[in-house]
Amino acid sequence: MVIVMKNNATEEQIKKVIERVESLGLKAHPIYGQEKTIIGVIGDENILRAHPVNPYEGVEEVKSIAKPFKFASREFKQEDTIIDVNGIKIGGGNFVVMAGPCSVENRDMLFETAKRVKEAGASILRGGAFKPRTSPYDFQGLGEEGLKYLKEAAIEYNMAVITEVMDARDIELIDKYADIFQVGARNMQNFTLLKELGKTDKPVMLKRGMAATVKDLLMAAEYIIASGNKNVILCERGIRTFETYTRNTVDINIIPSVKELSHLPIIIDSSHGTGRRSHVGPIALAGLVAGADGSMIEVHPSPENALSDGPQSLRFHEFDELMSKMKKYLEFEGRKLS
Template sequence: MKLKLAGRECKEKTIVKVGNVEIGGDELVIIAGPCAIESEKQLIETAMAVKKAGAQILRGGAFKPRTSPYSFQGLGEEGLKYLHHAGQENNMPVISEVMDPRDIDMLDKYVDIFQIGSRNMQNYSLLREVGKGRKPVMLKRGMSASIEEWLSAAEYIVLEGNRDVILCERGIRTFENYTRNTLDLMAVPIIKQLSHFPIIVDPSHGTGREELVASASRAAVAIGAHGLMIEVHPCPCDALSDGVQSLDFEKFQSLSKDLFTIRNCLDLL
């Protein structure tokens, strides 16, 4: 693997700062919010609830990469406005996915972190374009990407000048289909070994089942993830996207409390 900038040899540790939040340091960072932004009300409610429960960053998709063109595709710029507003109201940085290099300037007005989704992990035009910007980029692992390919994709971003990359493990595709994907938690210590970027885990896509999100999250904290990205919805049954893997406010609050407890416990080791 030829990594000049993404490899551990070149740097000990990258801590990405967004507002008052540090990703990659000692603090456990929780990113939470709905899979898709559906309305201003939904987002404001969710932002308040997850903030109160301890989440530091708000997520919400405005451009949704959906397998079928007939599925809900997101609210676009209108959704980003809601996201930006909800973030400001609650003093939370916000993250949203970018799918098209032509949208970057527009998204730049609303988001604090650009998310590159799994389907676009090797969309090199997009990687280069966010690499030219200054805002942090969260690069999700591709569904069938090896660790090596993932880090090589990160190299594309860093090579353009932007050093604030956050990696996100979200499950890989295997023969097992009880879960939506197979969450590869070993990616966490491996990424820490091979690179200097923060590594967070997405237990929502990683499992695809709401009842497994808490278990996956606990394991992710115990294995040393710098953070988690969790889908939360005021009413998962009515969600326009991925409701089956979203937590409601109550479950999220309970989980969040547990995660900080486990994180603290690790200091005893």
């Protein structure tokens, strides 16, 4: 860290800060400028974060130098993490497609959808059984019944299952049916949930919060990894901006940022991210060429009758067309669809 002293900081104040830093077992290197003195601090930044010197007289600001996350960082692990879900590879150049309805509404629609998305090239089946809804009056999901259908459809069509976990108490139940736990954007900083998922060994897909930065997202991933589970998949699903024409704003820029800062794979959810059927395809393709490791897409047999997120769900033939484009782009780039 670097401690920046105020212009009028006294020698006494500077001395006290240096003493405090060294009393914590760190080394202080003051640099005296004409106007300002700055103090470079060598050692573990977490110590200074836990015992901040900002309240000391004469301190103007403390600037962090090191990244706040460790295990999630590219510096800690150079090579891309590749996560294996029943043989389906995520990361390291492999491209995975997760598709299915927003919510599991009933057995038939789920089976019909699973069949069609698998035929088109998706290998992971998505579907919400526990739904986080902004309104308590909206459809909240089928619960365990929905989980059973997911598992059955996955077996029938040889897919893996991803579904959302909203509460640490549901982990055990969901663990019986799902292959990947999904943590929603609203729970990105539900630290209790992250720690509990860190104690399992199943892959966790962590969605970026609506107002989170790439560092916030990687810190949330760090919680899971530090608790013992290395199998973290990141997911960009749109941030909140001033734009209202799309539901959220998918941040394609985060893909090269994640690739620089971390070894973890990242998926783009252009369905939730845009909330408009017309945008799902272009943004999914944009993510693919920008380096994303996969795409999550909502598909529904009849969006007009969907119980949630109909406006953004692709119809079967629209999904077929998008998949055929994605396959061509992947081939063109020499990448594999897993």
